[in-house]
Amino acid sequence: MKIKIVDTTLRDGEQAAGVVFSQTEKLTIAEALDQAGVFAIEAGTPAMGVEEQSALQAIVDADLSARVIAWNRAVKQDILTSVKCGFSFIHISVPVSDLHLQYKLKTTREAVLQQMVDSIIYARSFGCSISVGAEDASRADEKFFLQVAEAAARTGAEYIRYADTVGRLEPLETYEVMQSLRKKCALPLEIHVHNDFGLATANTVAAIQAGVQMVSVTVGGIGERAGNATLEQVFAVLTDLHGHDTGIDRNMLPVLTKLVAKACHVEADHFCQR
C-alpha cells in the first residue's frame, strides 16, 4: 500500500516550546524533506507575522516536488495572508470536541461548522487545494466529526486530519476507531497523534493497519509537550515490518535527523532516546 507522509516538523514540530528555526534552517529542512520524498511539507503558519511569512515565501519559491502547505485557523485574514505568501495548499484547522468548542472558542458546533465552510469557500476562491484539520478529534463526538468531514467534502476539501491533540489514544482503540471511521467518513483520513503516553508511533501504525493512508509526522518526533509521531520510527515500521511504500529515501533520514537536531540545539541521539 502507498502511504503518504505529511511532515509537520516545520509547523507542529517548531511549536515545541523553546524551538526556533531560522529562515535558512526552515528552507534547508524543507529542501531535505523534499529530497527525502515526503508527500507534503506543512511549512508553518503565515499568520504568525512578517518574519515567518518571509521564511515561508522562500520555501514556496523553492519550487519543491512535495506539496507545501500553510496551516491556518478558520479565519479569512489568516487564509488571505497564506495566499499572499504564495501558498496554493491551505490547511484549515477547526476544533471539533465539545470541550474545545465550549471552553476554548466559547462557540457552538453549528457556528464552527459554518466558519469552516466559509473559510474553505474563501480559500477555494483563490484556486487553492484544501485540507481540513479536526483538532481534538479523539475526544470529539464521532457524529460531529463525520458532519465536519461531510461539510468539508461538499465544499471541496481533499482530506481531513484526525488529530489526537492531547495524545490520549491507545493503539487497539486507534485501530477500532479508524476502521469504523474510514468506512463512514466522506473524506480520506490523515492521522495526527501526540506522544504524551509514548504511544505516537504505535497509534500511527495502528491507524495505517486500519486502512488510513496519510500520516502526519515530525523528524525526531519534535512537537508540543512530549512531541509527535516520529518520521524515522514510523518509516521503519511501515517499511520493514509491514512492507508499505512511503516514497521515502532511507538514506536521507539520518541527514534529516542531524539537520533538525542541530536546529533544535540538541544532539541527534536526543531523538533516539524518546
Next chain:
Amino acid sequence: MKEEFMFIDQTLGYALETQSLDIAEFIAIKRKIATMSPVIFDLTLQSFLAVLRYAAVRAEDIRIGIQPTAKEVAAAHQLGCCNIKVSLDDNAIHEMPALTGEALRQAREWEMNVALHIIGNCEYPASKVRHICRIVKEYGITSIVFDDSKSELDSVATYWRLLDLQQEIPCGVEYYGSNGKGLATGNALGAIKSGVRHIAVAVGGVGGYPAFEEVLMSARYLLKFPLDIPGNMAECCGEILSYAGQTVNFTKPIIGAHIFAHESGIHVDGVNKRSDLYEPFTPETVGLSRKIIIGKHSGKAAIEFKIKEMNISLQPTAVSEVLEKVRGLAIRQKAPVSDRQLQSLAHEAAS
C-alpha cells in the same frame, strides 16, 4: 488473580550490569522502584551473587534468571529464592535435553515458581504450543515468557498473538517487549488488553524495555485500570535513572521536565482557560509543573498572562507591540525570550 498487575522490573538488573552499585545504592534503587507499583525484580544469577558478596539481601521479591541446569537451580534455591526464570530456545522446547528436564524436575521438587523464557521468535505454531503445554504440565511451570526482544510485532499483532496463546497454554503468560521500533509501550498495552497482567518494564525504557512510567500511566488513564500513580513519579524515575547512569530527556513522555512547557499562542491561551484543553493529565499527577515559555510562537494571551504576573499593566495596543518585538527578538536570538527581556520590552511599551 488475573486482574492483578505484576510488573517485572528490568531497571535494577540493568543498573547492576552497567554500573558498579554499592549495597546502599542497590537497596535505595530497589526501594524506589517498588514505590511505583507492585513489582518483582528480574536479576541474573551472576548479578545477584555479586550483590550478596557485600550483604545479605532477602530474595522474596527477586526472580533469578538461570540457565536450565540443575546446578543453577540449586544455586538459586540455596540463595533462598523461590522464583526463577529459565531460558529455553526453540530446539529445547521441541526436544528437551535430559539435563534441562532434570533441572526443571528439581525446581518442581523444591516448589519453586518457574517461568520459562522462550527465546527465539514470536511464532507459536501448533507443534510448538503442543510441546509447551506438555512441558508446562509435566514440570508444573508457573508461566511462559512471551519474548519480542527483536521487535517483530506491532501492537495489534501482539494483542491477537497473546489472546490466542493464553487460550492455548495452561499457565500464566508474561510479556517481554522491546522498543526497537518505538512500539514498546503500545505493544505492552496490546498485551494488557489481551489479558496479560505480568509485564516486563524498565524505568525510562532503559535496556530497550517498555518504559515503566508509560505503561503504568497508560494502563491507569487510557485503559482505566484502578492503579495508583505515585505523586512524585517524575522525580522518583529521575533518581532511579541516575543510579542507572542515565538522565531524563526533557521531552520524555510522563517524566520529562519540559512536557508541560507551552509556548504556542493557541496552547497557552487554552491551558490558561482550562488545562485539560491541551494537557492529557495535570502536571501534579506526576509531580511536574507547568511552564509558559515566551518566544516565536507566543500569542497575545501569553504576553498578557506573563506581564500580569510581573504586575505591569498595558493597553491592548501595547500588548500587540510587545508581542511583535518578542517574536522578532526570539527569531534573532534563536531562543525563547527570558522574563527579564520580556520585562524590559513591557516597560518600554508602557512608557
